[in-house]
Amino acid sequence: MAQHIEQGGRRPANDGPKAAARNRAALVAAAREVFAEHGLEAPLSAIARRAGVGQGVLYRHFPDRSTAVAAVLEENVRQIEQAAEDQNATFDAVLGVLTWHLAESAAFIGLLHADRAGARPGIRAHAHALSERVERALRTHLPHGHRLSAQDNLALSVAMVSAAVTGPTREEREHRALAAWRLLGIEVGPVRAFGP
Amino acid sequence: MAQHIEQGGRRPANDGPKAAARNRAALVAAAREVFAEHGLEAPLSAIARRAGVGQGVLYRHFPDRSTAVAAVLEENVRQIEQAAEDQNATFDAVLGVLTWHLAESAAFIGLLHADRAGARPGIRAHAHALSERVERALRTHLPHGHRLSAQDNLALSVAMVSAAVTGPTREEREHRALAAWRLLGIEVGPVRAFGP
Numbered sequence: 001m002a003q004h005i006e007q008g009g010r011r012p013a014n015d016g017p018k019a020a021a022r023n024r025a026a027l028v029a030a031a032r033e034v035f036a037e038h039g040l041e042a043p044l045s046a047i048a049r050r051a052g053v054g055q056g057v058l059y060r061h062f063p064d065r066s067t068a069v070a071a072v073l074e075e076n077v078r079q080i081e082q083a084a085e086d087q088n089a090t091f092d093a094v095l096g097v098l099t100w101h102l103a104e105s106a107a108f109i110g111l112l113h114a115d116r117a118g119a120r121p122g123i124r125a126h127a128h129a130l131s132e133r134v135e136r137a138l139r140t141h142l143p144h145g146h147r148l149s150a151q152d153n154l155a156l157s158v159a160m161v162s163a164a165v166t167g168p169t170r171e172e173r174e175h176r177a178l179a180a181w182r183l184l185g186i187e188v189g190p191v192r193a194f195g196p
Numbered sequence: 197m198a199q200h201i202e203q204g205g206r207r208p209a210n211d212g213p214k215a216a217a218r219n220r221a222a223l224v225a226a227a228r229e230v231f232a233e234h235g236l237e238a239p240l241s242a243i244a245r246r247a248g249v250g251q252g253v254l255y256r257h258f259p260d261r262s263t264a265v266a267a268v269l270e271e272n273v274r275q276i277e278q279a280a281e282d283q284n285a286t287f288d289a290v291l292g293v294l295t296w297h298l299a300e301s302a303a304f305i306g307l308l309h310a311d312r313a314g315a316r317p318g319i320r321a322h323a324h325a326l327s328e329r330v331e332r333a334l335r336t337h338l339p340h341g342h343r344l345s346a347q348d349n350l351a352l353s354v355a356m357v358s359a360a361v362t363g364p365t366r367e368e369r370e371h372r373a374l375a376a377w378r379l380l381g382i383e384v385g386p387v388r389a390f391g392p
Contacts, residue, residue, distance in 0.1 A: 152372075153379060156360050160376055163359025164352050176348075180356055183349060183380055 024061050026051040028075050031068045035106045036170070040069060069107045070126075076101040076108040077130050083194040084137035091141040096189035098134065098158070099181070102165045103174035103191065109162050134158065148186070157184055220257050222247040224271050227264045231302045232366070236265060265303045266322075272297040272304040273326050279390040280333035287337040292385035294330065294354070295377070298361045299370040299387070305358050330354065344382070353380055 030050035034042045044065060048058035062068040083089060083097035101108050135155050148154045164180035165173045174191055181188045226246035230238045240261060244254035258264040279285060279293035297304050331351050344350045360376035361369045370387055377384045 147379075152375070156372065156375055157379060159359050159362075160356035160379070163355050166355075176352065179348070179352060183343075183353060183356070185381070 020061075023051070023053055023057055024071075027053065027058065027061050027068075028071050031062070032072045032075065032105050032107070035069070035072060036104055040065075040107060044068065072105060072107045073130055076105050077133050079194040080134055081137045084140050086194075089141055090189065091138070091143060091146070092187050092189035094138055094141055094189075095181070095186070096191050097194045098138070099161075099174070099177045099188055099191045100193050102162050102177050103170055104193075109165055131155070131158075157186065160184065219247070219249055219253050220267075223249065223254065223257050223264075224267050227258070228268045228271065228301050228303070231265070231268060232300055236261075236303060240264065268301060268303045269326055272301050273329050275390040276330055277333045280336050282390075285337055286385065287334070287339060287342070288383050288385035290334055290337055290385075291377070291382070292387050293390045294334070295357075295370070295373045295384055295387045296389050298358050298373050299366055300389075305361055327351070327354075353382065356380065 027047060030047045034046045034050055038046070044058060044062065045055065047062070047068065048055055051058070062071065079101065080094065080098050083094045086093075135158065138154060138158070142149050142154065148157055161177055161180040161184070165177045167173045167176060178188060178191070223243060226243045230242045230246055234242070240254060240258065241251065243258070243264065244251055247254070258267065275297065276290065276294050279290045282289075331354065334350060334354070338345050338350065344353055357373055357376040357380070361373045363369045363372060374384060374387070
């Protein structure tokens with residue numbers, strides 16, 4: 001197994017599995033931030049720069065834009081699933097993690113709206129599958145008799161809140177997401193990323 | 197003033213102002229329907245066919261796609277304004293007309309979401325101006341102390357409901373729009389176009 005060696009702050013090109021995993025995590029976080037700030041058409045080089053890796057490392061992990069977007073989406077959805085799997089999970093807490101990702105990730109918002117006319121069928125199918133994972137994670141903790149448990153109300157409310165999340169800054173987007181949940185009369189736990 | 201003459205169901209090419217206005221109204225209605233059914237990338241020839249006019253008449257009124265979209269949007273917004281100007285107007289009634297246009301017009305939905313990262317600045321500015329006209333029309337009849345009168349709640353709720361309006365059929369879109377208003381606890385009058 002190749003040993004990881006720091007070289008002037010840059011990861012070496014032949015980094016081992018641990019460094020590769022670390023690079024990948026840094027790239028996903030950087031992609032999430034860059035897409036949120038500059039939209040999904042932001043230059044990929046900005047992602048490498050933000051993550052502190054070279055172009056070669058970037059392209060090894062994300063050969064094209066769609067791979068980068070897919071990786072961000074997978075992280076968004078996976079964290080919400082992990083929040084739901086947590087032993088102390090509550091519906092409010094999972095909603096708080098969902099809301100963090102709504103405010104952080106332009107790709108995630110796009111995903112939750114890919115369901116409409118205009119999106120390509122392949123993207124729509126993928127978006128649908130990821131949306132279902134989000135809904136399933138939330139539904140696990142939906143209290144019995146909650147007003148969102150009826151019919152399609154859960155999916156509907158997530159789509160409605162994600163539509164409200166616009167604005168140039170993270171703070172503004174979070175503020176609008178919380179205002180939207182409040183309009184729906186839904187309590188939300190602390191807005192935070194899920195992590196150990 | 198040129199006289200309008202029917203020629204085998206087709207309008208003559210040199211139709212007078214009355215026929216031109218009638219053609220235009222038919223083209224706008226056809227464009228609204230075609231865009232709703234096939235998305236904003238639908239072939240313009242389908243609009244001419246639906247309106248029962250020739251390609252020449254189509255291009256005289258809509259030289260390109262963006263003119264057609266703009267005309268549909270202007271009709272959407274104008275009808276909501278007219279509903280608000282009606283002497284018997286109530287907030288519920290204006291919401292009913294808004295909801296009809298949400299269910300009918302893919303362009304209108306797109307407009308209400310053009311506010312997010314990704315839309316070109318020119319489109320965003322135009323979308324913003326039209327959204328403000330919709331909000332102003334609604335605000336005229338907002339009852340004192342209504343929960344939507346606080347802060348940005350009115351614009352927020354319109355954005356949230358319009359996000360809920362997806363689905364392949366008009367009925368499904370209307371059903372989802374009404375479910376969204378219900379989730380927000382807002383009463384909506386009859387869902388209908390505004391007309392004499």
